[in-house]
Amino acid sequence: MINYSIVSNERSTLGESPIWDEKLKRIYWVDIEGKRLHAWSYIENKNLNWNFEHRLCAISLTTNTNLLLCAFDTFFAYFDLRNQNVKKINNQVSLPPSVRFNDGKTDGFGRFWCGTMSESDPSRPEGAIYMLDKNLEIHEVIKGIHISNSITSSVDKKYLYYADTFKKIIYKSELYENKPYVKNSSIFVDNTDLIGFPDGSSVDSNSSLWNAEWNGGRIVQYNHHGRILNSIKVPMKKPTCVAFGGPDMNKLFITSAREKTDGIDYISGKTICINTSEKGNLSNRFFIKFK
Numbered sequence: 001m002i003n004y005s006i007v008s009n010e011r012s013t014l015g016e017s018p019i020w021d022e023k024l025k026r027i028y029w030v031d032i033e034g035k036r037l038h039a040w041s042y043i044e045n046k047n048l049n050w051n052f053e054h055r056l057c058a059i060s061l062t063t064n065t066n067l068l069l070c071a072f073d074t075f076f077a078y079f080d081l082r083n084q085n086v087k088k089i090n091n092q093v094s095l096p097p098s099v100r101f102n103d104g105k106t107d108g109f110g111r112f113w114c115g116t117m118s119e120s121d122p123s124r125p126e127g128a129i130y131m132l133d134k135n136l137e138i139h140e141v142i143k144g145i146h147i148s149n150s151i152t153s154s155v156d157k158k159y160l161y162y163a164d165t166f167k168k169i170i171y172k173s174e175l176y177e178n179k180p181y182v183k184n185s186s187i188f189v190d191n192t193d194l195i196g197f198p199d200g201s202s203v204d205s206n207s208s209l210w211n212a213e214w215n216g217g218r219i220v221q222y223n224h225h226g227r228i229l230n231s232i233k234v235p236m237k238k239p240t241c242v243a244f245g246g247p248d249m250n251k252l253f254i255t256s257a258r259e260k261t262d263g264i265d266y267i268s269g270k271t272i273c274i275n276t277s278e279k280g281n282l283s284n285r286f287f288i289k290f291k
Contacts, residue, residue, distance in 0.1 A: 195215060199213065
């Protein structure tokens with residue numbers, strides 16, 4: 001078992017979307033079912049949290065340090081850290097019944113990609129991946145997904161990674177600046193023969209993809225060809241997502257789920273941190289035009 005430290009003793013029902021803010025020296029993450037945003041301040045060594053009326057599913061830093069871009073269960077909004085105001089963006093997408101946002105990240109061009117999933121029947125491919133561009137226009141880019149996850153982009157901005165967790169497959173697609181689409185999607189990793197399911201991912205400075213394996217109890221590092229470089233056993237059965245952070249960007253923060261666990265695994269639902277020999281990249285920030 002890898003050595004780790006516990007970032008927060010609070011146990012999330014469904015912890016997700018960790019992201020490091022290098023300016024404020026904070027790691028953020030959400031508890032989707034708990035309707036909460038959490039943060040741990042590296043400078044102050046203390047935890048912060050905010051409660052919401054709706055489920056918060058994914059977040060992104062923005063070019064305004066005071067604002068987070070949020071994907072709530074059915075809408076996009078800005079959250080102002082100064083006054084805790086939630087402001088919906090003008091354009092929204094009309095999601096099918098029982099479909100919610102699930103996972104998202106901003107690419108190297110400052111656009112936010114976010115995918116959905118069916119809550120009523122995950123075996124039905126009712127999900128999709130949307131792109132919110134710099135003009136706050138929403139584009140449905142990829143259709144027919146069961147449970148969208150693992151959304152992240154390559155260091156060179158050429159590729160978008162995403163997973164259909166239900167199918168246990170991670171895909172790789174060509175990404176284009178100023179184009180609301182992807183091309184030439186191909187299978188990057190096929191885990192159909194494994195117990196675990198691909199959940200959230202992050203890319204390091206050497207272009208390796210680090211993926212949290214739901215129900216597999218491990219973090220897997222893949223090279224840019226999809227071959228396994230490292231498999232790290234973690235102390236929870238359901239890790240959900242990973243993010244690099246810390247002053248030297250060599251700490252890997254790992255969120256997890258408490259959902260449907262038997263209570264014996266006291267680490268489940270907590271956010272932990274491990275040291276790595278690799279370094280991550282600064283989080284991409286969603287570009288906003290106003291100050």
